Amino acid sequence: MDPGAAALNAIANRSKMAGLVMDFDGVLSPIIDDPSASELLPGTEEVLGSLATKLGLVALLSGRPVDFLADRAAVPGVALYGSYGLEQRTDSGVSVLPDAERWMPNVQAATAWLHEKLDGAEGIHVEDKSLAVAVHWRRAADHAAAADAINPLVQEAASLHGLRREPGKFVEELRIPVNQDKGTALHRIMDEGGLEVTAYAGDDLGDLPAFRAVSLARGHALIVDGPDMAPGVETVAGAHFDGPADFHLWLKRLDEATS
CATH class of the missing domain: 3.30.70.1020 (Trehalose-6-phosphate phosphatase related protein; domain 2)
Structure with missing residues (x-):
């Protein structure tokens, strides 16, 4: 079976109760020498916007600040969680967890x-x-x-x-030394959204807690491989993709499957 087929079918079959949560760097944007110059691959904004009208939740969960995500990936309907979930973009601005x-x-x-x-x-x-x-x-x-x-x-x-x-x-x-990471953030996102099926896409050590969280929830880990992968990431169980461009093709397939 091709990479991501199980996740694609599960999301497409329960689209309105499904969530797709993704990292930014290394997943939707290639890793580059200058991190301040990261941007979405061409066509990603359009496919995310389309998916946001079909799925229960489409979200970015990144170590980047929310303001950075809002500048580079402000797609209507796509929720933005920055600083490993400590920040969330809301209609009134940026909400920060009190701790x-x-x-x-x-x-x-x-x-x-x-x-x-x-x-x-x-x-x-x-x-x-x-x-x-x-x-x-x-x-x-x-x-x-x-x-x-x-x-x-x-x-x-x-x-x-x-x-x-x-x-x-x-x-x-x-x-900051608080008990929050992408895993706790993803648990919170899944609970608040009442999601029946969730897929999480990431590529680095900071994504490991989210991969564990989505696996415990019987969801789908989507691992975007790349050069110089950190130890422990390449062995995560789930669907592996050959870089952001390959993952982008999967997003397009998912969009077509939920039409």
Whole structure:
């Protein structure tokens, strides 16, 4: 059976009670050297907009801030959850979980500290992420040397400001120390939507909790493979796709199947 056929059939058969939740980077947008330049693949906006009129829920659940998602993927009918589900785009603006708001000064201080230490370092980029801060070194000429330089600084920033360190593909991220991740966020999204079937699409370590959550709910894990996949992601049970372009073709097939 071709990748994603089981998820496609399950969603199409119960479309109005089905949910499709997706990461942004590496799933709907290719991974690129400059994370600030990420954008949807051509045609994705149209297919997401069409699916949003047919399914019970279409949503993005990303480590990116909601404002970034709203700028790059503001598709009518598509719900936006940023900062690993700590933020949600609403009609009145951005809603932040109460437990997260009090940590914003810590994140801002850590972000400023990392900019001071790392701005100007060749191939290294500090990304401001609202309720998190990330340090990327994908563009560094020597990935191992860059990681060796970055890791102690990230650890020091985590200790200074009480934040939680999380690794990714050529990235170290500091998040607020609350019991929230993409798994808890996906549980909340499924419960609030009253969904009977859910599929979640992701590609990185931050997606592992969501893959576990959707599997426990007897849903479907959609893993978008790519170069330099983080250990543990390539072995997740589910439908594997050969990059965002391949996943985009699956979205188009799903759209046709729910017409």
